[in-house]
Amino acid sequence: MPNVPTPHNGAKDGEIAKTVLMPGDPLRAKYIAEKYLKNAVCFNTVRNMLGFTGTYQGRPVSVMGGGMGMPSVGIYTYELFNFYGVDNIIRVGSAGGIADGVHVKDVVAAVGACTDSNYAAQYRLPGTFAPTADYGLLSRAVENAKKLGISAKVGNVLSSDAFYSDQEDALKLWRKMGVLAVEMEAAALYMNAARAGKHALCLLTISDCPFTGESLSAAERETGFTQMMELALSLA
DSSP states (O other), rough: TTTTOOSOOOOOOOOSSSEEESSSSSHHHHHHHHOEEEEEEEEEGGGGGOOOEEEETTOOOEEOOOOOHHHHHHHHHHHHHHHOOOOEEEEEEEEEOOOOOOOOOOOOEEEEEEOOGGGGGGGOOOOOOOOOOOOOHHHHHHHHHHHHOEEEEEEEEEEESSSSOSSHHHHHHHHHHOOOESSSHHHHHHHHHHHOOOEEEEEEEEEETTTOOOOOOHHHHHHHOHHHHHHHHTTO
């Protein structure tokens, strides 16, 4: 493949599988590799953004951290799609639940990603692009969730550039539009996949609910998302 290794990824050609699970936290990538993958080999340590390739139920799977925010995940997913020949990226992340009826530990499948980011400006489109999940991955996720006994909520999420927003009522306004949860990466992932002609899905576990004060600890966020991880692996 051209341009590999890259300044951000030390993997050589052929060391990354066609399907990549991508948590934001590289330590969560390490946890997934150690818990679920057989014969996992680390292919990247650049910037401590750990990446591993192994097998799951006999199928090659990679898992790699993507960092926080759209600029970070935008770099890693662009290189995976365009330089390493990856076909499918499934984000497995945490999110804040903002809709009524969404609680901590709930699993959300993001059919679309609203955003306050200017990421799409690079494409110079004559309008507003709607970042959406790959339907094939999404429909399989919904069916597999039923088989696994996971009650997955499907709907729009918000990919925000700001974790600490100066606009105090921002999340209330997005909630009025039926948005289920807020995170920081899905929109860039979906746009990169669309531009590359590849496939992407964002699966999220609710780690906190800003309006109710529910919250998981940092340790629970790193290792407590078992249902989401197993659902993502079922798609590989």
